[in-house]
Amino acid sequence: MPWLEEAADSDKLRITNEVSDLHEAICTCILCAACFAACPEASRDRTYIGPHAVMEGYRFLQDPRDSASERRLEVLAGSEGAWGCNGAFACINACPWKVSPINYVAKIRTGATKVRLGMMKAEDCCEYKGKCGG
Numbered sequence: 001m002p003w004l005e006e007a008a009d010s011d012k013l014r015i016t017n018e019v020s021d022l023h024e025a026i027c028t029c030i031l032c033a034a035c036f037a038a039c040p041e042a043s044r045d046r047t048y049i050g051p052h053a054v055m056e057g058y059r060f061l062q063d064p065r066d067s068a069s070e071r072r073l074e075v076l077a078g079s080e081g082a083w084g085c086n087g088a089f090a091c092i093n094a095c096p097w098k099v100s101p102i103n104y105v106a107k108i109r110t111g112a113t114k115v116r117l118g119m120m121k122a123e124d125c126c127e128y129k130g131k132c133g134g
């Protein structure tokens with residue numbers, strides 16, 4: 001689901017600079033797919049969505065306007081998503097813009113583990129929820 005599922009009243013939220021900075025960092029990506037091509041795990045396991053898609057998933061997870069955290073985590077927190085990465089770090093070297101998609105893999109794993117252990121709800125994976133004024 002590579003699109004925003006807007007929550008009710010999300011049009012009233014004011015996006016903070018922190019959220020904007022995160023989106024800007026990820027949107028530096030030029031969609032060249034070099035990270036996917038370089039990733040040994042994406043070559044080996046065709047069910048793994050790859051570093052770029054995991055990173056984009058994280059962007060939507062961290063968007064306070066989004067209401068689909070639970071469904072996103074079903075993919076992102078599985079072996080097709082963040083747990084499919086085996087930490088080869090090839091994406092970092094391959095990326096012409098030094099976007100480092102693997103950084104977001106680790107963040108998704110941390111959030112997903114907390115959700116699985118019942119330490120937080122899926123919608124609370126968004127660090128910015130409740131921090132954007134209306």
Ligand code: SF4
Pocket residue numbers: 028029030031032033034035036052094095096097098099100101
């Ligand atoms: S290599 Fe970098 S710029 Fe290219 S798709 Fe991957 S993250 Fe985006």
